[in-house]
Amino acid sequence: MGIKDVASARYKWVILLINAFICALAYSGLTTWTMALPSLTETFKISGATASLGSSVFMAGYAVGSFVEAHVAAKKGYRTAGLLGLSFMVIGLFGVTIAPNFALVLLFRFMQGWGILWLVGVNSSVAWFPPAKRGFASGVIGASLTLGIGMGGLVATGLMSIAGTWQGAFRIFAVILLISSILWGILMKTPPKGLYAEDIIDPDISNIKETKKTVNIYKTPAVWLCVAVLFFNAWALIGFNTISSPYILSLGYTEVQAGLVVLFSGLIGVISTVLGGAISDVLVKKGTVPLKARALTQAIPGFGVAAITLFIYPAIAPISFSIALIGSVLVGWGVPVTNATSGALPMDLLNNEEAASKMFGLNILLGLGLGGLIVPYVANLVAENVGYNVAMYILGAGALIGAIVSLILPKFELKD
Numbered sequence: 001m002g003i004k005d006v007a008s009a010r011y012k013w014v015i016l017l018i019n020a021f022i023c024a025l026a027y028s029g030l031t032t033w034t035m036a037l038p039s040l041t042e043t044f045k046i047s048g049a050t051a052s053l054g055s056s057v058f059m060a061g062y063a064v065g066s067f068v069e070a071h072v073a074a075k076k077g078y079r080t081a082g083l084l085g086l087s088f089m090v091i092g093l094f095g096v097t098i099a100p101n102f103a104l105v106l107l108f109r110f111m112q113g114w115g116i117l118w119l120v121g122v123n124s125s126v127a128w129f130p131p132a133k134r135g136f137a138s139g140v141i142g143a144s145l146t147l148g149i150g151m152g153g154l155v156a157t158g159l160m161s162i163a164g165t166w167q168g169a170f171r172i173f174a175v176i177l178l179i180s181s182i183l184w185g186i187l188m189k190t191p192p193k194g195l196y197a198e199d200i201i202d203p204d205i206s207n208i209k210e211t212k213k214t215v216n217i218y219k220t221p222a223v224w225l226c227v228a229v230l231f232f233n234a235w236a237l238i239g240f241n242t243i244s245s246p247y248i249l250s251l252g253y254t255e256v257q258a259g260l261v262v263l264f265s266g267l268i269g270v271i272s273t274v275l276g277g278a279i280s281d282v283l284v285k286k287g288t289v290p291l292k293a294r295a296l297t298q299a300i301p302g303f304g305v306a307a308i309t310l311f312i313y314p315a316i317a318p319i320s321f322s323i324a325l326i327g328s329v330l331v332g333w334g335v336p337v338t339n340a341t342s343g344a345l346p347m348d349l350l351n352n353e354e355a356a357s358k359m360f361g362l363n364i365l366l367g368l369g370l371g372g373l374i375v376p377y378v379a380n381l382v383a384e385n386v387g388y389n390v391a392m393y394i395l396g397a398g399a400l401i402g403a404i405v406s407l408i409l410p411k412f413e414l415k416d
Contacts (some may be wrong), residue, residue: 009110011128015124015187015188016128018184018187019122019144020144022121022180023141025148025177026116026117026148027148028057028148028152029116029152038168045099046102051215054109055145057109058110059368060373061113062118062364063112063366065088065115065116066118067364071361073119073357074357074358079189079190082120082121082184082185085115085116086117086185088115089110089114093170094171095107096109096158097174105188111352114175118364119288119360119361122137122141122142123343123346125141131284131348133283134347134348136278138341138342139277142342142343143274143336143339149266198361217350220412221412222412222413223362225412226342227362228365228402228405229337229363229402231371233339234367234372235374236398239377241265242375243380244262248317251317251318256385257324267332269332269333269335273337276297276298277343277344283296289413290348291348292410293344294344294348295345295406295409298403299406301337302333304403306331307334307397308396308404309334310331310393310395310396311396314361320347335399346360362363375395375398379395
């Protein structure tokens, strides 16, 4: 590898840093909205349930935008796809502050969700890294999403204290995003072809090359299995986050304690996502086929831990708050592990950058989008009509199915 190639290889850390930062900033828009709900309901004279639709359309924009960005990236590159999404996000943020009615607010929230660059951030980062380091790169981007959720509350509180109104806070946030988006566009670069193959440590996997073969992702069974993995990821984690707080309150714990359960189940994902990717990388370095390494990681320390904890949570949570908190951390630990592996799986499975980008877009659209849309309603419906215990069992069953799907996934690896 020449001096120029070495310099190119080192630039992957710049790519990883700017993607992690922009993804954290973008995803914080989910919780900045939540913090502003009381003021929003007063401004538009709507109920809290109606105001919460802003989070739903935000996730819908996230799902649809990711799918479109996957196809734009395949044709025009990561920078074009990313700037398209970020432009929508900035316009959406400014638009929310001037919308005359709540219907337009929802439209602008949809645009804001479009700008979450998990797909672009993961794919552009992973493409810069060799197979033995893809899990780590994907894990860092996945962890930035969790960090963004936790950061959003602090951002909203700080900006609202400065601006005095939720509109002013959102405008300041939009300006920050605009500046960050411009810097992202300047620094983003497309990875040189074949760069990752030069960095592979294990000689047993040094023959991995990107295939130029055309891949139809819609006719590839493994792609649909990966969609199922992300669906059950959303099913377990978003479902738990939806009912954990009211469940803790139903046990007689305080509102502060209920808030701590949600906080810690989210923040632990910052650690587990990175470690999950690193664990799968260690398996690759030891000679395990990359696809199998990702699948085993997400099945056992990922879905496995979450499934067991969800099944026993109704029995352990009432014992003491400390045990309830530990249980929530274990659920929050287990599911985000699959975020790291889900980001690396498309390239591991297809060995084709263009097809992998489209596959990841499909995963987010149908897996995360559909799961995130359905499970809050199902979890609440079951909890209200049958009880929280049964709701936890249903969420645990989803995590268990995710583990099973992960274990059979390597059997469907594409052979060139």
